[in-house]
Amino acid sequence: MAEHQLTEEYVRRVAHLSRLALSDAEVAALRGEVSGVLGLFERLRGLDVSGVEGLPRDGVVDRSALADDVPGPVLGVDVLMRMAPDAQPPFIGVPKVLGDGGGA
Amino acid sequence: MKGAAEIASAVNGRTASAVEVTRAALERLRAAEGRAHAFLQVFESEAVAAAAAVDARIAAGERLPLAGVPVAVKDNICIGPELYGGRTTCASKFLEHYESPFTATAVQRLIDAGAVIVGKTNMDEFGMGSSTEHSTFGPTRNPWDETRVPGGSSGGSAACVGAGVVPIALGSDTGGSIRQPAAHCGVVGVKPTYGRVSRLGLVAFASSLDQIGPLAGSVADAAAALEVMCGHDAGDATSARRAPLRMLADLDTPVEGLVVGVMRGVKGSANHPAVDAAVQSAADGLRAQGATVVEVELGLLEEAIAAYYIIAPAEASSNLARFDGVRFGRRAELKAGEGLEAMYCRSRGEGFGPEVKRRIMLGTHVLSSGYYEAYYATALKVRLKVREGFEAVFRGEGARPGCHVILMPATPGPAFKIGEKTTDPMAMYLEDVYTVSVNLAGLPGVVVPGGFAGEGAGRLPVGVQLVGRAFEEGALLRVGRMVERGRG
Numbered sequence: 001m002a003e004h005q006l007t008e009e010y011v012r013r014v015a016h017l018s019r020l021a022l023s024d025a026e027v028a029a030l031r032g033e034v035s036g037v038l039g040l041f042e043r044l045r046g047l048d049v050s051g052v053e054g055l056p057r058d059g060v061v062d063r064s065a066l067a068d069d070v071p072g073p074v075l076g077v078d079v080l081m082r083m084a085p086d087a088q089p090p091f092i093g094v095p096k097v098l099g100d101g102g103g104a
Numbered sequence: 105m106k107g108a109a110e111i112a113s114a115v116n117g118r119t120a121s122a123v124e125v126t127r128a129a130l131e132r133l134r135a136a137e138g139r140a141h142a143f144l145q146v147f148e149s150e151a152v153a154a155a156a157a158v159d160a161r162i163a164a165g166e167r168l169p170l171a172g173v174p175v176a177v178k179d180n181i182c183i184g185p186e187l188y189g190g191r192t193t194c195a196s197k198f199l200e201h202y203e204s205p206f207t208a209t210a211v212q213r214l215i216d217a218g219a220v221i222v223g224k225t226n227m228d229e230f231g232m233g234s235s236t237e238h239s240t241f242g243p244t245r246n247p248w249d250e251t252r253v254p255g256g257s258s259g260g261s262a263a264c265v266g267a268g269v270v271p272i273a274l275g276s277d278t279g280g281s282i283r284q285p286a287a288h289c290g291v292v293g294v295k296p297t298y299g300r301v302s303r304l305g306l307v308a309f310a311s312s313l314d315q316i317g318p319l320a321g322s323v324a325d326a327a328a329a330l331e332v333m334c335g336h337d338a339g340d341a342t343s344a345r346r347a348p349l350r351m352l353a354d355l356d357t358p359v360e361g362l363v364v365g366v367m368r369g370v371k372g373s374a375n376h377p378a379v380d381a382a383v384q385s386a387a388d389g390l391r392a393q394g395a396t397v398v399e400v401e402l403g404l405l406e407e408a409i410a411a412y413y414i415i416a417p418a419e420a421s422s423n424l425a426r427f428d429g430v431r432f433g434r435r436a437e438l439k440a441g442e443g444l445e446a447m448y449c450r451s452r453g454e455g456f457g458p459e460v461k462r463r464i465m466l467g468t469h470v471l472s473s474g475y476y477e478a479y480y481a482t483a484l485k486v487r488l489k490v491r492e493g494f495e496a497v498f499r500g501e502g503a504r505p506g507c508h509v510i511l512m513p514a515t516p517g518p519a520f521k522i523g524e525k526t527t528d529p530m531a532m533y534l535e536d537v538y539t540v541s542v543n544l545a546g547l548p549g550v551v552v553p554g555g556f557a558g559e560g561a562g563r564l565p566v567g568v569q570l571v572g573r574a575f576e577e578g579a580l581l582r583v584g585r586m587v588e589r590g591r592g
Contacts, residue, residue, distance in 0.1 A: 033529050049489065083205070095443050
C-alpha cells in the first residue's frame, strides 16, 4: 500500500490541524499506523454507491426524536466555572492571545 | 451471586436488606479486584448509604423494580456529585480529575428504580479500543484467564459481571463495545436501537453510533435494566418517542412463527472453530424450539469495517475538539512565552493516549479538504447500503421469508492475550467485523453466551450475536432467552 504511505511532513500537518503536540517518536509511529489504516479504506474504492440517496441520519435517527428547536434548561455559569482549570469568574483565564502570546 | 429479579424480590419483600446485598457485592468486588482491575472507582461508603436510602423507601411502602440490585457503571457515563462523588474519567489522563455536575439519564433511572451503584468500571480511553488495554490506568484482566483481555471498550463492566461481582453493569457501544466484551467474558450484552436509551450524560465518542446498554449475567437481568433505562428524554435530541419497552412479562414466551436468518461469517476469513460451532449450536437449539432457520448473507461486512473506521474517527475528532484545556479537564503547564495554541496542543498531546491520538488524526485526515468526498461522503453511502442489507433480510426476498432476527458470530475468536494486538491497530480493528455494521445501521443487537473454546479449566467463553429489527428489542431478547434456554 505504498501509495498510502503518508509523509512525515503531512503527519505533522494533520497533527497541527488536530491541535495535538506530538513527539518525533509519535510522528514516526503514527505515520506507519495511519498509513496502514488508509489501506483498509481501499475496500471502498470501486464500490458502486452511485444509486444511494439520502441523508446520513436517514434510517438511523428515528423521526419521532425530532423536536421543536426551542431553548431548554442549561447548566448555570457557576457550575461551568467550577469545572474550568483557570476560573476567574466571570471569566476563564487563558494565555495571552495578542502581542507575544498569539498564534492561535 | 443472585440475579437481579431475585435480589429485587427479596429486598421488596424485606427478606433481605439492600444494605446487606450491597455489602456482599462490595466484598465480592474486593475479592476479585486484585486480579481483575475492573474498577476505576469503588463507592464503599456511598453505596452503603444509597442502599440504606433504598431500604427506607421500601420501608415507606414503595416497591422498586431493581430494589437493592448492585450495578457497576462504565466510567464514560456521568454520575453527579450528590451521591457518588461525580468523578468521570473516561480512563483518560485528560479527565483524571474531572467531576461531572450531573447524572446521566440512564443511570438516574436505574437509581430511581432502586439500583445501588457500587463503582465505575475500567474501559479503553474514551471508548476507543477492543481490549481495555487503552486505559490510562492499566488493563483489565479476563475473569476466565487473567493473561487475556476482557474485550473492550466496556471491558471493566464485562469483567465484573463475568466474575460474579454484580448482576448488571452499564456499558456503551459505538462499534461493539458492549457486545464484544460480553462475548469474551461469557455474559449477556445488549446494544439497544439507536435512540432507545438516552445518551445524555454519556461522554460522546461518535454521536451517531453511541448507545448505552446493559451487560448482565442473564437475558432476564439485561431486560430488567433495559426496561428501566429506555424511554424518551428531552435532554437527548436523538431520543426516540416510542412506547416504553415492557419485556419481562413475556420474556419466556417463545416468538411464534419465528424465522431466524443465520449469517455464518465473512467470505475468505475464517472464524475460530468454536465460534462456528457456537453459531451452529444456537441455530440447532432455536430450530428444536420450533423456529424456521434459513441461511442469509449480509453483503458489505468488510466494507462496513472501513466505513466505520472513517465515520467513527471523523465524529470523534469533532467531539473531542471540546477537550482543549480551557473549560474542563487537563491543562498543560506552559513555559514562559507559550501562547493559546501551545496550550491547546500540549494539553491534548499530554492528556490523550496513543489510540485516541490515532483516531483523532484519522478523523482529521478523512474530513480534510481533498479527502472528504473519497472517504467520508463514500462511507456515509456505504452506511445506508449496510442498513438496506439488513432491511432486505428482515423483509424477505423471493422464496426466503422475512427474518425476525439474524443469528451471527459476535467475534471472530475467543479473548486474545494481553499485548497480542496492541502494536497492530489493524488486527485490533478487525475484532469488530461482526459488530460495527449493527451500529452503522442503528439496529439492536444482543450477545448471549454460546459455547466454549477449549475444555476444562483453560476453556474460554464464546458468544453468539442476535440482531433485531429497529425498536424490536422485546422480540430480540425473547429469542436471546430461547438461545439461553437451548443451552440448558
